[in-house]
Amino acid sequence: MAKRVSHRDSMCGVARPLDAIGDWWSLLIVRDAFDGLRRFGEFQKSLGLAKNILSARLRNLLAHGILETVPAADGSPYQEYVLTEKGRGLFPLLVALRQWGEDFFFEPDEAHVLLVDRKNGLPVRRLELRAQDGRVVGAEDTMVRLPQSSHENGSA
Amino acid sequence: MAKRVSHRDSMCGVARPLDAIGDWWSLLIVRDAFDGLRRFGEFQKSLGLAKNILSARLRNLLAHGILETVPAADGSPYQEYVLTEKGRGLFPLLVALRQWGEDFFFEPDEAHVLLVDRKNGLPVRRLELRAQDGRVVGAEDTMVRLPQSSHENGSA
DNA sequence: ACACAGTGGTTTCAAATTAAAACCGTCATG
DNA sequence: CATGACGGTTTTAATTTGAAACCACTGTGT
Numbered sequence: 001m002a003k004r005v006s007h008r009d010s011m012c013g014v015a016r017p018l019d020a021i022g023d024w025w026s027l028l029i030v031r032d033a034f035d036g037l038r039r040f041g042e043f044q045k046s047l048g049l050a051k052n053i054l055s056a057r058l059r060n061l062l063a064h065g066i067l068e069t070v071p072a073a074d075g076s077p078y079q080e081y082v083l084t085e086k087g088r089g090l091f092p093l094l095v096a097l098r099q100w101g102e103d104f105f106f107e108p109d110e111a112h113v114l115l116v117d118r119k120n121g122l123p124v125r126r127l128e129l130r131a132q133d134g135r136v137v138g139a140e141d142t143m144v145r146l147p148q149s150s151h152e153n154g155s156a
Numbered sequence: 157m158a159k160r161v162s163h164r165d166s167m168c169g170v171a172r173p174l175d176a177i178g179d180w181w182s183l184l185i186v187r188d189a190f191d192g193l194r195r196f197g198e199f200q201k202s203l204g205l206a207k208n209i210l211s212a213r214l215r216n217l218l219a220h221g222i223l224e225t226v227p228a229a230d231g232s233p234y235q236e237y238v239l240t241e242k243g244r245g246l247f248p249l250l251v252a253l254r255q256w257g258e259d260f261f262f263e264p265d266e267a268h269v270l271l272v273d274r275k276n277g278l279p280v281r282r283l284e285l286r287a288q289d290g291r292v293v294g295a296e297d298t299m300v301r302l303p304q305s306s307h308e309n310g311s312a
Numbered sequence: 313a314c315a316c317a318g319t320g321g322t323t324t325c326a327a328a329t330t331a332a333a334a335c336c337g338t339c340a341t342g
Numbered sequence: 343c344a345t346g347a348c349g350g351t352t353t354t355a356a357t358t359t360g361a362a363a364c365c366a367c368t369g370t371g372t
Contacts, residue, residue: 012269013261013268013269014183014250014253016257017256017257017260017261018184027170028170039320041320050360051320051321051322051360052321053359056359076319077319086259088295089256089259090256092252093249093253093256096248097173097174097249099248100249101173104245105173111303112303113300113303115301116298116301117288117297119287119291120288120289122288123288124285124287124293125287125288127285128284129280129281130281131273131275131280132273132278132281137273138244138247139190139247140274141273142273144270144271145269145271145272196349196350197349206330206331206333207332207350207351210350211350232348233348234349
């Protein structure tokens with residue numbers, strides 16, 4: 001778990017979240033949690049991963065405050081795993097991942113699951129990044145600005 | 157590399173992209189590519205990872221069409237690694253990751269890099285998912301619809 | 313009371329992956 | 343023609359993964 005992602009002392013704004021999530025399995029667990037799964041067994045059946053691995057991933061997600069356990073739900077003497085606020089914050093990331101998948105991993109005519117509006121069943125729009133003035137901006141329209149200097153153009 | 161992500165025969169719309177990316181390192185490579193890095197040595201210095209690992213990750217990203225090599229750039233007899241269209245499609249995902257990081261991994265007063273509009277240096281807006289009618293929708297407002305049935309509510 | 317099954321894990325151990333370091337080949341430079 | 347930079351590959355040890363076995367607790371039937 002002590003994966004040294006960067007040679008810098010503190011990880012950057014992208015590496016730090018990645019480190020918290022842990023690995024792909026964890027992200028799939030989070031996705032299942034968004035789909036309403038809550039129990040150890042449900043995750044295991046849905047993802048088909050070994051129990052020790054699931055156990056370790058859940059523990060890691062708990063440790064990073066992405067999931068939390070709630071004592072019960074219905075009679076069962078077991079606990080359930082539910083998303084925290086922080087965990088729910090991963091929703092846009094999962095949508096981005098799904099939309100990228102739709103764009104490049106399915107044939108135009110290939111059927112795939114669709115993320116739809118619960119209200120009316122229509123597919124959601126594409127995620128779009130907008131500037132303050134409302135323009136849709138792509139990667140080439142943006143740059144990262146280093147924290148300490150507010151007038152310097154520090155794009156690497 | 158033959159990571160069996162799911163027990164299902166074909167992976168779902170989230171797992172398939174994850175499998176293509178490979179791992180966290182690969183995503184950091186892609187991020188560096190967005191920042192303009194192109195050379196093996198640049199990636200290695202920026203990320204501080206072992207050369208064999210970098211080599212394997214680059215090979216995987218090439219194999220999945222996320223990066224491509226271009227023969228030269230300036231004199232050097234070497235090749236450079238640049239994002240393909242597919243690779244550039246990862247931009248929203250990286251932004252989502254970065255914004256999640258900003259929300260939950262930095263103290264309110266802690267300095268961190270900012271993604272800004274190149275035009276005017278102002279920070280970009282938050283990513284927002286919108287429904288067809290323009291409403292901003294969260295996870296609880298959406299559901300996944302299975303491909304074959306257009307009237308069934310098949311949320312897992 | 314007692315076998316038995318379901319759930320939620322932990323432990324054990326072999327196999328795969330990762331990572332550090334050493335090595336190699338090409339090209340440029342002095 | 344020695345030296346060093348660049349871009350890797352090979353070698354080797356350490357870590358991680360994952361399948362399977364095991365364990366503990368609860369409920370259920372008889």
